[in-house]
Amino acid sequence: xxxxxxxxxGLVDQVIDQMRGAISGGEWxxxxxxxxxxELVAALGVGRNTVREAxxxxxxxxxxxxxxxxxxxxxxxxxxSGAVRRLCGNELREVLQVRRTxxxxxARLAATHRTDDDLRRLTTLLAERDAAMAAKDWExxxxxxxxFHGLLVQASHNTxxxxxxxxxxxxxxxxxxxxxxxxxxxxxxxxxxxxxVRDRDPVRAAAEASGFLEDILQRTAx
Numbered sequence: 001x002x003x004x005x006x007x008x009x010g011l012v013d014q015v016i017d018q019m020r021g022a023i024s025g026g027e028w029x030x031x032x033x034x035x036x037x038x039e040l041v042a043a044l045g046v047g048r049n050t051v052r053e054a055x056x057x058x059x060x061x062x063x064x065x066x067x068x069x070x071x072x073x074x075x076x077x078x079x080x081s082g083a084v085r086r087l088c089g090n091e092l093r094e095v096l097q098v099r100r101t102x103x104x105x106x107a108r109l110a111a112t113h114r115t116d117d118d119l120r121r122l123t124t125l126l127a128e129r130d131a132a133m134a135a136k137d138w139e140x141x142x143x144x145x146x147x148f149h150g151l152l153v154q155a156s157h158n159t160x161x162x163x164x165x166x167x168x169x170x171x172x173x174x175x176x177x178x179x180x181x182x183x184x185x186x187x188x189x190x191x192x193x194x195x196x197v198r199d200r201d202p203v204r205a206a207a208e209a210s211g212f213l214e215d216i217l218q219r220t221a222x
Contacts, residue, residue: 011046015054018044023063024077030170033071034064080167092220095175100213102165103149107193107209109156111202118155119198125151126194138180146173148190152209155197179216188212 019040022028035043040051055072058064065075110118129144149172153165165172190212196205 011050012053012057015044015046015050016057019054019058020063023058023074028074030074030077033073036071076170078167080164092175092178093217095171096179096213096217096220098168099149099172099175100210100217102161102168103153103213104206104209106153106156106158106161106165107197108202108206109158109161110152111197111200111205113157114155114197114200118151122148122151122155122194122197126190129190142173142176142180145176152193152197179220188215 019028019034022034028034034040037048037051041048044051055064055066059066059072061079062076063074063079064072066072114122125144125148129141129148132138132141132144146169150165150169154162156162190208193205193208193212196202196208
């Protein structure tokens with residue numbers, strides 16, 4: 001297991017940082033069980049109490065979930081995502097409302113600040129998303145849709161907004177999964193949103209982002 005052995009000073013904080021890095025870096029994916037305590041003790045070169053304190057701290061932060069008799073599982077990749085999961089739980093409407101707040105502003109700023117490279121990557125992602133949708137490959141469609149929204153917010157070039165949204169990655173993906181209706185012939189289109197960003201029209205971009213999320217919110221209320 002590629003976790004470096006820690007130094008003696010500040011062991012708990014160092015172990016927390018090591019474990020957080022394994023989570024955020026994808027070594028320990030969301031939903032998976034982390035290595036058992038004896039393996040962590042051996043890999044990190046620390047005592048059981050140090051590992052337990054680190055696990056406890058990351059559980060309080062929302063990144064890990066201890067299931068008695070079953071092990072410890074990754075719940076989120078960041079404190080922000082963990083907090084959202086604790087606060088919203090399965091409240092889809094609340095997640096969608098938070099998404100609308102961040103994505104509308106992200107789209108507005110992206111229309112002003114996006115680079116040519118941002119536009120190329122957004123165009124590619126949307127084409128891949130639409131191709132997966134046409135093929136009814138819903139898992140791939142969800143993956144590309146989540147990536148499109150994440151890149152759109154990054155194209156705002158607002159570091160704080162991007163970090164806040166990045167912390168919602170798992171929650172955003174879960175909300176997309178929950179709102180994809182495989183029986184609908186006409187899924188939500190993002191062509192107008194991409195066109196507005198391409199045209200550097202922040203008002204239209206914000207309206208497009210708000211519009212499709214409002215449609216989904218109305219659908220969930222029915």
